[in-house]
Amino acid sequence: MDKVMNLVSQRAVVIFSRSTCCMCHAIKMLFSEMGVNAAVYELDKEPWGREMERALVQLTGRKSPVPVVFIAGQLVGSTEAVMSLHLAGKLVPLLREAGAIWL
Numbered sequence: 001m002d003k004v005m006n007l008v009s010q011r012a013v014v015i016f017s018r019s020t021c022c023m024c025h026a027i028k029m030l031f032s033e034m035g036v037n038a039a040v041y042e043l044d045k046e047p048w049g050r051e052m053e054r055a056l057v058q059l060t061g062r063k064s065p066v067p068v069v070f071i072a073g074q075l076v077g078s079t080e081a082v083m084s085l086h087l088a089g090k091l092v093p094l095l096r097e098a099g100a101i102w103l
Contacts, residue, residue, distance in 0.1 A: 001055040008070045012100035013038035016056055016068040023079045024067040036100045072098035
């Protein structure tokens with residue numbers, strides 16, 4: 001858990017993903033197209049990936065935790081949570097407040 005929280009505290013936007021997950025790809029593309037330079041950790045390629053995945057399961061309460069998005073050190077959640085914020089017009093202000101985008 002400490003490793004995950006340490007990584008999350010280092011960047012405005014952090015995405016935990018798997019390289020073969022289509023929903024993870026969609027979330028990474030959404031942030032990329034918005035001009036966000038997110039820190040992305042591919043759990044299937046990270047040396048501590050299994051440990052981080054166990055911590056994310058505890059944090060989210062979900063069996064399959066990816067994708068998981070943190071903004072400004074706060075857990076936003078998975079694809080559904082991110083897309084809900086985006087469709088409600090709340091994602092961009094949240095990213096601006098976190099310093100992840102400028103415009």
